[in-house]
Amino acid sequence: MGATGAAGRAAPAGADARAVNPAATQPLAAADARRIAEAFLPEFPLGNRYDYYYVRGKLGSDPLYPGVLAALRGSDAPLLDLGCGLGLLAHALRCDGQTQAYRGVDNDSAKIARARRAADTSGLTHTRFDVIDLANTVPEHRGSVAILDVLQYLDADAQRALLVNAAAMLMPGALLVIRSALDDDSGRARATRVTDRLANWIGWMRFRPRCWPTREGLRETLEATGLQAEFAPLYANTPFNNWLIVAKRPAS
Ligand SMILES: C[S@@+](CC[C@H](N)C(=O)[O-])C[C@H]1O[C@@H](n2cnc3c(N)ncnc32)[C@H](O)[C@@H]1O
Numbered sequence: 001m002g003a004t005g006a007a008g009r010a011a012p013a014g015a016d017a018r019a020v021n022p023a024a025t026q027p028l029a030a031a032d033a034r035r036i037a038e039a040f041l042p043e044f045p046l047g048n049r050y051d052y053y054y055v056r057g058k059l060g061s062d063p064l065y066p067g068v069l070a071a072l073r074g075s076d077a078p079l080l081d082l083g084c085g086l087g088l089l090a091h092a093l094r095c096d097g098q099t100q101a102y103r104g105v106d107n108d109s110a111k112i113a114r115a116r117r118a119a120d121t122s123g124l125t126h127t128r129f130d131v132i133d134l135a136n137t138v139p140e141h142r143g144s145v146a147i148l149d150v151l152q153y154l155d156a157d158a159q160r161a162l163l164v165n166a167a168a169m170l171m172p173g174a175l176l177v178i179r180s181a182l183d184d185d186s187g188r189a190r191a192t193r194v195t196d197r198l199a200n201w202i203g204w205m206r207f208r209p210r211c212w213p214t215r216e217g218l219r220e221t222l223e224a225t226g227l228q229a230e231f232a233p234l235y236a237n238t239p240f241n242n243w244l245i246v247a248k249r250p251a252s
Contacts, residue, residue: 024070025063025236028092033059036091039118051114055088063236064148065092067244068177076100077174078143082134082166083107083150087115090127101126103141107133108206134158138165144174149242151180152196152209159213160221167225170249176227178245179234183212188241195240215243222247 027033037056042048059065069092072079077100081089084104093102102124106112109131119127132139134150135158145166151159166176181192189212196209215231222229227247234244 024067025234026066027061027063027236028059028065028095030060032095036088036095036122039091039122040086040114051086051118055086059088059092061236062238063234064179064242065089067232067234068146068148068179069093069096069098071175071177071244071246072098072100072144072146075144075173075175077171078103078141079146080105080139080141080143080169081146081148082139082162083147083153084115084129085111087119087127087129089146089148090115090119090124091122094122094124094127099126101143102128103139104129105132105134105139107131107135134162141169142171142174143169144177145169146177148177148179149181151178152212153205153207155210156213156217159211163218163221164225167222167227167247170227172249174248176222176245176247178218178247179242180218180245181212181241182215182218182243184214184241186241188235188239191239192241218245226250 033056037052040051040055079100079102081104084106087104090102112129112131115129183189199205200208228250229245229247232244235242
């Protein structure tokens with residue numbers, strides 16, 4: 001896989017056709033990023049603004065959400081966001097005019113509390129958040145599923161179990177949308193591993209990364225559940241080896 005690709009350039013060898021949709025490989029517009037981030041401002045003027053700056057920076061630099069929004073557009077299946085963090089996908093969906101029911105789950109109760117508060121502040125409808133540890137609990141769901149930047153926090157067996165469970169949740173026409181760094185021998189993969197470990201050391205991520213999936217391993221697991229998967233690079237100008245994987249049941 002090419003290690004130096006960026007948005008707007010040709011997709012690396014091995015990328016599927018979906019890879020080359022330039023509109024979906026750029027971050028959110030700065031004004032949208034700022035507006036969403038404002039929901040994370042502290043209640044009081046001298047309160048902690050960390051989440052505000054983090055959200056603004058993340059949305060303004062990472063092509064994650066436009067890529068996921070493009071994949072989900074046109075489907076009204078309820079969406080379960082596994083490892084939702086602060087629930088930014090819910091804000092991005094509503095900003096994009098997507099109104100499907102949204103449920104975010106995460107095992108970090110502090111993040112879930114902040115996600116609930118920001119969703120309330122923004123008046124997001126049909127949105128709920130719950131504390132769930134995906135290592136030992138499978139939420140009930142029928143619809144689409146998002147797993148964004150989460151797989152590396154589970155070991156290989158737990159990743160496989162999560163993907164098998166997520167595949168079983170898909171109702172007809174629904175999608176499994178994954179963003180994950182892929183493990184390979186590229187410089188991007190090395191930058192990803194270092195950054196994920198750093199996020200844990202500085203305390204932003206409570207849990208240490210355990211295992212970065214490979215493209216072949218993911219494809220094998222998804223195909224074993226009967227899903228067809230498309231892989232597309234989703235790193236824009238970031239140095240990371242992030243890919244968007246969109247899986248669905250083939251039409252019978
Ligand atoms: C890098 S963050 C991604 C957050 C969100 N998906 C996003 O894209 O903004 C990874 C998230 O996975 C969550 N996570 C890690 N292990 C988990 C587990 N066993 N169960 C539930 N959530 C988990 C973390 O708490 C964290 O919020």
